Amino acid sequence: MNQLAAEGILGSYPERERQMMDLTEMGQRAKKAATILASSSTQVKNSALILMADALMENSVRVMEANQKDVEESQARGMSEILLDRLVLNEKRVADMAEGIKSLIGLSDPVGEIIWGSRLPNGLILTKVRVPLGVVGIIYEARPNVTVDASVLCLKSGNAVILRGSSNTLSSNVALVGVLRDCLKEAGLPEDSIQLVSSPEREYAVQLMRLREYVDVLIPRGGKDLIENVVANSTVPVIETGIGNxxxxxxxxxxxxxxxxxxxxxxxxxxxxxxxxxxxxxxxxxxxxxxxxxxxxxxxxxxxxxxxxxxxxxxxxxxxxxxxxxxxxxxxxxxxxxxxxxxxxxxxxxxxxxxxxxxxxxxxxxxxxxxxxxxxxxxxxxxxxxxxxxxGFQYGLGAEIGISTQRLHARGPMGLKELTTSKFVVYGQGQVRK
Amino acid sequence: MNQLAAEGILGSYPERERQMMDLTEMGQRAKKAATILASSSTQVKNSALILMADALMENSVRVMEANQKDVEESQARGMSEILLDRLVLNEKRVADMAEGIKSLIGLSDPVGEIIWGSRLPNGLILTKVRVPLGVVGIIYEARPNVTVDASVLCLKSGNAVILRGSSNTLSSNVALVGVLRDCLKEAGLPEDSIQLVSSPEREYAVQLMRLREYVDVLIPRGGKDLIENVVANSTVPVIETGIGNxxxxxxxxxxxxxxxxxxxxxxxxxxxxxxxxxxxxxxxxxxxxxxxxxxxxxxxxxxxxxxxxxxxxxxxxxxxxxxxxxxxxxxxxxxxxxxxxxxxxxxxxxxxxxxxxxxxxxxxxxxxxxxxxxxxxxxxxxxxxxxxxxxGFQYGLGAEIGISTQRLHARGPMGLKELTTSKFVVYGQGQVRK
Missing domain, CATH: 3.40.309.10 (Aldehyde Dehydrogenase; Chain A, domain 2)
Structure with a gap:
């Protein structure tokens, strides 16, 4: 940590905050950010995305340096070639991330969409409106692209996100999240819309799974063991993704x-x-x-x-x-x-x-x-x-937060709409029930 | 139990099965029934519903007798007037249940509906098809109308159901489920499409909450304590319903x-x-x-x-x-x-x-x-x-399994569609990914 700070790759993620890492407080800040995000305009969210795409390219060298550290440490720990392939960031992959962000800008904002409506015989006007899920928790493995993908998908769909990546990719994640948070600030959005659990201790993952009061859904992305662990321990509702046999x-x-x-x-x-x-x-x-x-x-x-x-x-x-x-x-x-x-x-x-x-x-x-x-x-x-x-991209959804293998809420590739829920807004003129 | 059997109000719910009550086996039977239900035609499901509506009216006296037993025992235990009001079945309420069943017959079957489709540039034909959730578990309080409502809503939407009602309404539930299962049999559908956990021990509720391999979703219907208990203990995905402050x-x-x-x-x-x-x-x-x-x-x-x-x-x-x-x-x-x-x-x-x-x-x-x-x-x-x-009825959904107060999958009154999920069915001519 101190070394990372010394190397200046922490962006706006101050040392102080990481040391006091209390997930309850993190949850409270996420909830607060989510309330603001839920009523933020498409324009403001898109402006943050533009800043992020540009900032990633501008900071690609320091991101790759941070990633190189992760790669070397993981190699030393004997990580397999195939897993290393998912961990490595090179210029092309950073550019792909930036392109991925840009591709979201043109997608229609799901928030506020009226997905159903009806005028009841008693004159009540019923609308079913798409709203963000709220606070999304992501627990994932050593894939730094998930850090960026998940963050920007949550942002576009009006959700705050708490990220808990693998300790094998901590340097990369700290660097990436730092860049993204700087852009949120610049766009006038709460920095806490994107937060990273930057302590590698397993205890924090467990805390996140129990943060029911603040986290609305937990999306584990990774192998069978990770997913089964989250399902068994989480009191936060879980969307299972991506185990593919x-x-x-x-x-x-x-x-x-x-x-x-x-x-x-x-x-x-x-x-x-x-x-x-x-x-x-x-x-x-x-x-x-x-x-x-x-x-x-x-x-x-x-x-x-x-x-x-x-x-x-x-x-x-x-x-x-x-x-x-x-x-x-x-x-x-x-x-x-x-x-x-x-x-x-x-x-x-x-x-x-x-x-x-x-x-x-x-x-x-x-x-x-x-x-x-x-x-x-x-x-x-x-x-x-x-x-x-x-x-999600192949299916033409424009984006993907994961592939749900469960039956509730979403099944298959999950795009922006799958990061929303709805509420009924009902307009009356004094109607009461007979 | 033996007394109920002697009174002949057990319908086709044999004593033997209730004594061996093993929820794993119950789950396996539900899964098997669900597979058959998933591909059962609307016509067959509707014919079972017609039989059920008629059978309830024909058996209203024995259902009310069984209910009277529950009412007397609950009164003796000091149940409040307002809770007793939810427990009591009279002729009007039995008739209302039968009417409720009939109203489902005219509702369109959600299963098989193609809710989205696309022809991709590579020629793949993508369809998103509505399918049943599978096996639905319901844990609920002393409201016998839930026994019937939940059963028939699950049937119409192609789901098998496992019911776990309050011990205060066990006689009513045994009588009602007996009637419904007879009708399933008569319609040529698996009786195990509707099963009742007819042992009052709390241990069985806990078993049901852990039956992840067989139960696709658990819907608790009741007060805050019940819901919090289910959320805290369940490894099966839960839809929270109906706490209304x-x-x-x-x-x-x-x-x-x-x-x-x-x-x-x-x-x-x-x-x-x-x-x-x-x-x-x-x-x-x-x-x-x-x-x-x-x-x-x-x-x-x-x-x-x-x-x-x-x-x-x-x-x-x-x-x-x-x-x-x-x-x-x-x-x-x-x-x-x-x-x-x-x-x-x-x-x-x-x-x-x-x-x-x-x-x-x-x-x-x-x-x-x-x-x-x-x-x-x-x-x-x-x-x-x-x-x-x-x-659900007031909103014109035609039916209601509960009112979701959570954000995932469904929010607000849940009708037939909320008892389904979807799958992608993709038709190709040899396409591979470049």
Whole structure:
């Protein structure tokens, strides 16, 4: 900390505040900021976003220096290459963040939208108005882009945010949040609209999960352990996001070439993200044609294949899969493969072992496609397309705070609207109930 | 239990099942039923509803007998008149339940509705389809009408339900659920679509709150203690409903006659329900004109008035209010009154002491109305109307499972749509991500 302060990468996040870190006080300040944000105009919020995009570019060197510190320390701790890839900031990635911010400016402000209205027979005028959620807590892993993404999405949707990132990316986060808070101040918005829990102790994460009086929703972004921990310990309502044990099911009547392309794209195009495929299911009657080619293609792409007993017979490279492999989100160049004898078995397998994120069938059979989309209980279900499309930008939502794998409030990619709630505003002329 | 069985009011709810009451097994059966319900046609669900409405009327005598037992036992335990009023079933109330069921038949089925769609530039066809939540748990107090309402709303929206009512209304619930399950069977739907935790031990409520693997959402319906208990102990996602510390704020420029009518309606028309007023706030500059008449009118209606020091000077009947009185949901002929010196004080009071349910301003000042509706952070905010209108039927939603006072998923009266979630179904022709 002191070293960071000495290096001048703390922006407006004063040492004093970080040392007294009391989350109750942080919650109170967030609530206060949220009240102001809720009635801030689109214009003011957009002006802050413009400042932020520019400031990130102007401060890219000091942000990357802070990030370099995180990267070196994480490397020294033996972090895997794939996780390091998510942690690293380079010029392109900082520029991408700035572009991401700019892209929000043009999106319509969800706050104040009248989403329903009715004039009741008794003359009452009923309106249902979109309002911010209030204070959003984000608990996440070593991905500094989440720091910026989450902050600006919350700002545009009128929410205050409390960020609790991984200790592995603390320097990056402190630098980024410092830049963002300076811009809030310059735009005339409360700095406490964006706050960072900058102490690495686990105790603070637990405090945040219990800050029910001040935090309206907690969005954990990370792996299975993180999410399960938050769900088990939080009294603040949680939106579960992003555990992706995604499946590609190759049906009896699949186009083999198409299936290969979709499989390779879903598994290898970016294996570290939640919408990458982790499991391949193959109908027994197409296994002879499809699996030898699939195993060869995966192996050429350096994917380790774990297979069921039937899969083992299709390639020497295949290692035996345990029951656990079918539950796993590898986030790595690994895949679990199973041969099944019916579409129903595939659906049952996905609903049992999957994470209800994104699952695809490759088929030319109309009934199979309909049955699969109806019965697979996931946030996004695909016919003849890669699971990699489950993403707010790809879906044209313009933005994404995460991908909900739960059923309440939001399911699938969450954009600005999913960061709002509503209230009924009712106009009368003295009506009473009979 | 054995006595009930002997009396033949158990319907198809066999003794054996109640004795082995294992909620894990109950959860598994609910999940299985939910899968079938999710793809059941509107026609089949409606045919079950028709059977239920008829069967309730046909079995009204035995239902009322079972209810009489609950009433007598609750009276013996000293239950208050107002709570007894919510427990009692008479012919009219049974007929109302049957009418309530019939009114659902004509409502459009939310399941399968395509709520959004898009053709992406890459040719992917994106649809967002409404699907049931899955398994809904309801934990509630001694209100047998909730047993029927919740069951049929869940059925129409394709959800299985697990009910856990108060032990004070166990006989009524067993009788009612027996009738409903018979009808499910007759309509060819799984009986386990509606299950009752028919053991009164608190342990089962706790089990239900932890049944995360099988229960998708828990909706507690009842008083503050019940809700807080569920929130604190549940790992299943919760929708908080119905704590109503509702306010009537009489502004400086209020029409005094209108304010009196709204106050009396909100406080006395049905004091035992959540949208009844519990607090009255009065602007100081109208207190001399308004409060003496208000206190007199309330007293005539047998309402006990607890007031701040300034209120005390307007009527001998007024008792001193403690800080706690402003937090209370009396659900009784009692009201807490406070005189304030500005609209801002009223807004701050409501946001601090209120339950974010329903709050009203009586005013003829346009700016006051706008400020109040913008800044009061409640599910429903009224100008010049009684808070008693916060209700799914009154709002024209056709039905109501509860009134959400939380921000996530649903806020205010929850109808059929609020018992659903969505999934993305995406149709491709081999698209992969670049």
């Amino acid at each position: 995604c499946h590609i099911y190759v049906d009896e009547n699949a186009d083999v070439e198409m299936a290969l392309q979709i499989l390779l794209n879903a598994k290898t195009q970016r294996p570290s993200v939640c919408n990458a495929a982790e499991s391949l299911l193959v109908h027994g009657s197409i296994a002879d044609v499809f699996l030898p080619r699939a195993i060869q293609a995966l192996t050429e792409k350096k994917v380790t294949v774990y297979g069921c007993s039937r899969t083992l017979s299709y390639g020497q490279e295949v290692l035996p899969a345990s029951e656990d492999d079918y539950y796993r989100e590898y986030l790595d160049l690994k895949i679990a493969v199973k041969v099944l004898d019916s579409l129903q078995e595939a659906i049952d397998h996905i609903n049992k072992y999957g994470s209800h994120h994104s699952d695809a069938i490759v088929t030319n059979d109309y009934s199979s496609a309909q049955k699969f989309t109806q019965e697979v209980d996931s946030a996004a279900v695909y016919v003849n397309a890669s699971t990699r499309f489950t993403d | 509702c306010h009537i704020y009489v502004d400086e420029n209020a029409d005094v006659e209108m304010a009196l009518q709204i106050l009396l309606n909100a406080k006395t028309q049905r004091p035992s329900v959540c949208n009844a007023a519990e607090s009255l706030l009065v602007h100081g500059s109208i207190a001399d004109v308004f409060l003496p008449r208000a206190i007199q009118a309330l007293t005539e209606k047998k309402v006990t008035v607890y007031g701040c020091s300034r209120t005390l000077s307007y009527g001998q009947e007024v008792l001193p209010a403690s800080e706690d009185d402003y937090y209370r949901e009396y659900l009784d002929l009692k009201i807490a009154v406070k005189v304030l010196d500005s609209l801002q004080e009223a807004i701050d009071h409501i946001n601090k002491y209120g339950s974010h349910h329903s709050d009203a301003i009586v005013t003829n000042d346009y700016s006051s109305a706008q400020k109040f509706t913008q800044e009061v952070d409640s599910a429903a905010v009224y100008v010049n109307a009684s808070t008693r209108f916060t209700d």
